[in-house]
Amino acid sequence: MAFRPRRTALYMPGSNARALEKARSIDVDVLLLDLEDSVAPDKKDEAREQVADAVMSGGFGYREVVVRMNGMDTQWGEADLETIIKAKPDAVLVPKVGSAEDVYVIGRKLNDAGAEQDLKIWAMMETPGAMLRAAEIAGATMEYHGRRLSCFVMGTNDLAKESRARMVPGRAPMMPWLMQCLAAARAYDLDILDGVYNNFSDLEGFVAECEQGAEMGMDGKTVIHPKQAADCNRIFSPDEAEIEWSREVITAFDAPENLSKNVMTINGKMVERLHADMARRVVQIAEAITKRDEQ
Known part of the structure; x- marks a missing residue:
């Protein structure tokens, strides 16, 4: 992996x-x-x-x-x-x-x-x-x-x-x-x-x-x-709430209409593009753990 x-x-x-x-x-x-x-x-x-x-x-x-x-x-x-x-x-x-x-x-x-x-x-x-x-x-x-x-x-x-x-x-x-x-x-x-x-x-x-x-x-x-x-x-594993929030942030920033945005409001929270980068790592960790557990 x-x-x-x-x-x-x-x-x-x-x-x-x-x-x-x-x-x-x-x-x-x-x-x-x-x-x-x-x-x-x-x-x-x-x-x-x-x-x-x-x-x-x-x-x-x-x-x-x-x-x-x-x-x-x-x-x-x-x-x-x-x-x-x-x-x-x-x-x-x-x-x-x-x-x-x-x-x-x-x-x-x-x-x-x-x-x-x-x-x-x-x-x-x-x-x-x-x-x-x-x-x-x-x-x-x-x-x-x-x-x-x-x-x-x-x-x-x-x-x-x-x-x-x-x-x-x-x-x-x-x-x-x-x-x-x-x-x-x-x-x-x-x-x-x-x-x-x-x-x-x-x-x-x-x-x-x-x-x-x-x-x-x-x-x-x-x-x-x-x-x-x-x-x-x-x-040291992300919990379900953290994973769900991370996916939501990634989805929002990856939407075509938001590709040029560096700051957004998601569910009442101000979120910067750097948070999307952090969210990608959380999801990467979660997916790697899931793949590990399936072996």
């Missing part, structure tokens, strides 16, 4: 073969198969092989499959990337990206290995340096390696650790960084996924944070437990 929903992205530890098998049946848009934080050092090689086997075996249906590698500055990074290139997931998630050069390094290696252009780069935004250089990193999508960079993933746990900011309800200490990364992503036409909510037993708190992320303009949220998926999918 031209547009892929990324409402819910579930981290799955690459060292857990049972979890990798279960991933094929969980109702999420994205699976983040992890070789990094969730895998102990003595399990890295085993996890790499299991993830590669799982990706190459397929069976994930509509789910976008992304593999998070270890950093290139670690003893596992090079082998991870080589294996990912052979396995051909939808994207490689690069941890602790701190500059555009970190993206370029991965892009050059993918090109040198002959990786197809549809193997994308996703960047973990989880360090103070990344916050300071968010626009520079997002701009790496314009480099010579063909717009491989396609998504930011907020790593709020690592960011809290390295900045010493506290993770509190409402996330006030995090908001400037979250919005800065969102603005950088939008400036370069990237998707951006919100960080995880650690207490997966606190569904009320999780729902509140999902709603906050959706209000901010995030495309979706990373999650750590399947029980978080249903609420996340719902909150």
Whole structure:
């Protein structure tokens, strides 16, 4: 499909073969198969092989499959990337990206290995340096390696650790960084996924944070437990009223007699042509979700 929903992205530890098998049946848009934080050092090689086997075996249906590698500055990074290139997931998630050069390094290696252009780069935004250089990193999508960079993933746990900011309800200490990364992503036409909510037993708190992320303009949220998926999918999906209103706005602006108009009144509301553009995206999202669910 031209547009892929990324409402819910579930981290799955690459060292857990049972979890990798279960991933094929969980109702999420994205699976983040992890070789990094969730895998102990003595399990890295085993996890790499299991993830590669799982990706190459397929069976994930509509789910976008992304593999998070270890950093290139670690003893596992090079082998991870080589294996990912052979396995051909939808994207490689690069941890602790701190500059555009970190993206370029991965892009050059993918090109040198002959990786197809549809193997994308996703960047973990989880360090103070990344916050300071968010626009520079997002701009790496314009480099010579063909717009491989396609998504930011907020790593709020690592960011809290390295900045010493506290993770509190409402996330006030995090908001400037979250919005800065969102603005950088939008400036370069990237998707951006919100960080995880650690207490997966606190569904009320999780729902509140999902709603906050959706209000901010995030495309979706990373999650750590399947029980978080249903609420996340719902909150990051347009509801029926929003879809109906969007179709009404599109129909009005597309009418032959209104093609030259930039402002109209629809059901007592002043609506600008920019709202029609926003409405088209809502309908595009809704149609993509419907198509996904029919697969």
